[in-house]
Amino acid sequence: xxxxxxxxxxxxxxxxxxxxxxxxxxxxxxxxxxxxxxxxxxxxxxxxxxxxxxxxxxxxxxxxxxxxxxxxxxxxxxxxxxxxxxxxxxxxxxxxxxxxxxxxxxxxxxxxxxxxxxxxxxxxxxxxxxxxxxxxxxxxxxxxxxxxxxxxxxxxxxxxxxxxxxxxxxxxxxxxxxxxxxxxxxxxxxxxxxxxxxxxxxxxxxxxxxxxxxxxxxxxxxxxxxxxxxxxxxxxxxxxxxxxxxxxxxxxxxxxxxxxxxxxxxxxxxxxxxxxxxxxxxxxxxxxxxxxxxxxxxxxxxxxxxxxxxxxxxxxxxxxxxxxxxxxxxxxxxxxxxxxxxxxxxxxxxxxxxxxxxxxxxxxxxxxxxxxxxxxxxxxxxxxxxxxxxxxxxxxxxxxxxxxxxxxxxxxxxxxxxxxxxxxxxxxxxxxxxxxxxxxxxxxxxxxxxxxx
Ligand SMILES: C[S@@+](CC[C@H](N)C(=O)[O-])C[C@H]1O[C@@H](n2cnc3c(N)ncnc32)[C@H](O)[C@@H]1O
Numbered sequence: 001x002x003x004x005x006x007x008x009x010x011x012x013x014x015x016x017x018x019x020x021x022x023x024x025x026x027x028x029x030x031x032x033x034x035x036x037x038x039x040x041x042x043x044x045x046x047x048x049x050x051x052x053x054x055x056x057x058x059x060x061x062x063x064x065x066x067x068x069x070x071x072x073x074x075x076x077x078x079x080x081x082x083x084x085x086x087x088x089x090x091x092x093x094x095x096x097x098x099x100x101x102x103x104x105x106x107x108x109x110x111x112x113x114x115x116x117x118x119x120x121x122x123x124x125x126x127x128x129x130x131x132x133x134x135x136x137x138x139x140x141x142x143x144x145x146x147x148x149x150x151x152x153x154x155x156x157x158x159x160x161x162x163x164x165x166x167x168x169x170x171x172x173x174x175x176x177x178x179x180x181x182x183x184x185x186x187x188x189x190x191x192x193x194x195x196x197x198x199x200x201x202x203x204x205x206x207x208x209x210x211x212x213x214x215x216x217x218x219x220x221x222x223x224x225x226x227x228x229x230x231x232x233x234x235x236x237x238x239x240x241x242x243x244x245x246x247x248x249x250x251x252x253x254x255x256x257x258x259x260x261x262x263x264x265x266x267x268x269x270x271x272x273x274x275x276x277x278x279x280x281x282x283x284x285x286x287x288x289x290x291x292x293x294x295x296x297x298x299x300x301x302x303x304x305x306x307x308x309x310x311x312x313x314x315x316x317x318x319x320x321x322x323x324x325x326x327x328x329x330x331x332x333x334x335x336x337x338x339x340x341x342x343x344x345x346x347x348x349x350x351x352x353x354x355x356x357x358x359x360x361x362x363x364x365x366x367x368x369x370x371x372x373x374x375x376x377x378x379x380x381x382x383x384x385x386x387x388x389x390x391x392x393x394x395x396x397x398x399x400x401x402x403x404x405x406x407x408x409x410x411x412x413x414x415x416x417x418x419x420x421x422x423x424x425x426x427x428x429x430x431x432x433x434x435x436x437x438x439x440x441x442x443x444x445x446x447x448x449x450x451x452x453x
Pocket of ligand 1: 035036037038039042043075076077080102103104105119120121122125126127288
């Protein structure tokens, strides 16, 4: 994950409000979690880097409080080899270490207990293979295939639905576990918008594994080593999302306020570069899925055969596929206050402000492009619709956050500009004034155009 280090450094330097975080967490312990840590050593490099960056930030701030101590929680599934992880913990580490078993798709930490949660190469794992893809009666039955990359659309849809559920659970759980202002950083494989999974190295390698299993099934038909049902019942529990999907999911989920999302160019990533990509991916896939393969296909011997076959298929393939990208996502916890902290929240003349201008209204390709206008009052209907959708999202997030921050029986009072039912915004004083500003701007644009001519 060397390629994303500079991004994490910047985000910690710019966005982490250390003073507030330490106050919110109680005491001076800074708590970090690595979700899907496996057995090392990557997890140690990642958390050491984070601890070092936070420590550096503290030193730069010259705070008067005592320097924070660090506690790092290593999380993975219960069947992860935590003993192996603990045995290889760096002896010189400057943090306290603890293991936390359990699925990150649900809560694994107490409420408001973490300051920074990190997860590398893990958030694309699904909690299960979508049941439809192994159901012979379903249109999404993935007959003869082990993933959605080269499968019919209903299979991909089933995977997408499962990812949405799982990632929804992941984000909800983290938003509760992080203190207010806490940071969540996710790095995992994804696809640039418009790219198909089958066009990537990861997709191509999974396809070669699939072809190798199909060969074995064919041989078996004659000799009986591996049967068709075993193939049909096996699917990779991973989904590689596009940035657009991920952004939508975070926005719908409304648990986090600020989102920084980018696709990391594979050229920047040392281990994903160039012609070695396919072989590297084969090793990654084998090592991460070794146990499931052995369990499902009946032992190491057959797994060796599958991967030998896949290796040969890879050798026969021209490297036409594209290197697999990583998605880098950083989220800041939505809540302004800890849970059940406020007795009354009041907001005047503020709640009608949107978190951003709806993206469609400045998009020349969209029917909601608000050409020549600065608001929706006198604009065509799609513009008003885009504003309405944005307001619903923002107000949804606002209400959800406050409902968590207020104690039971607490009160929220909102005073904000609005329009009586049945009245249109263009009929209001506010809108008339805005439209005069708009006309004045248009006049200036016309003058500039004349000058340029
Ligand atoms: C490819 S490894 C990544 C390990 C490490 N983070 C790294 O960067 O090398 C993916 C890890 O995610 C873990 N994992 C998958 N689903 C999980 C879940 N629902 N909860 C916790 N860990 C999970 C797997 O057990 C595996 O150890």
